[in-house]
Amino acid sequence: MDTVGSLPAAAAPPDGAPAGAPPVRDATQLLRQLLEVSDLFEERLRGHLTVNQTDLDAMGHLLASGPLGPSDLARRLHISTASATTLVDRLVGLGHVTREPHPTDRRGVLVVPTASSRERAMAMLAPMIADVDAVLDDFTPGEQQTITEYLSRVVGVYRSHVTGAAPDPAGARR
Incomplete structure (x- = not known):
């Protein structure tokens, strides 16, 4: 079975999801984990x-x-x-x-x-930002472009759910 870290390739729908909801993909689960660990980092920064x-x-x-x-x-x-x-x-x-x-x-x-x-x-902040940015060095320029496009589209989806506007299908950077 393919895994990312300890995540199964196609996880079951999250708890509380409607019946028949599609499985959550690894990338989507990792985005959720990123949000959670970002909150933890922010908590640490507030304490600092x-x-x-x-x-x-x-x-x-x-x-x-x-x-x-x-x-x-x-x-x-x-x-x-x-x-x-x-x-x-x-x-x-x-x-x-x-x-x-x-x-x-x-x-x-x-x-x-x-x-x-x-x-x-x-x-x-600076060491964390530098370390996150350095992760991109492990990817080719084409892969970096794909990662950037994906994240840009995800940001657009989040914004659309905050503002109530329809998501931008082109995934234009905002």
């Missing part, structure tokens, strides 16, 4: 940084986008401005961010990630 999920989400936005105003952060996190203020206070207290004057709005402030916080986060 001593933050909760919302704090980590805020830090992710700040590290990816650069400084943001508290209102912008609130919108991105789908929380109230009062909650964003509390969140920023907490992150300031932990040394993850500072409040700095807005360069063009004298009444505004920007929430800025600290260099030490960025370094702490990247100390865990």
Whole structure:
């Protein structure tokens, strides 16, 4: 029997699946495992940084986008401005961010990630990202293109189920 790790080639439908549901393929099971281990990695990162999920989400936005105003952060996190203020206070207290004057709005402030916080986060993230990226080196350029196309289509399917839009049959990258 073909296996991937300890998975059978064609596993039974997942628990709770409707009667007659097709078996789940190895790749689909592995994507589920990837999501689960990703959650575990994120939990470890939160512990390393001593933050909760919302704090980590805020830090992710700040590290990816650069400084943001508290209102912008609130919108991105789908929380109230009062909650964003509390969140920023907490992150300031932990040394993850500072409040700095807005360069063009004298009444505004920007929430800025600290260099030490960025370094702490990247100390865990960079090796993991590099190791995941290095896995692709084991595949030919054609195989890498196929993997990329598959993952692009999977992301499109996930997005369609989040937004309610029909999946893009062409699997265009988004």
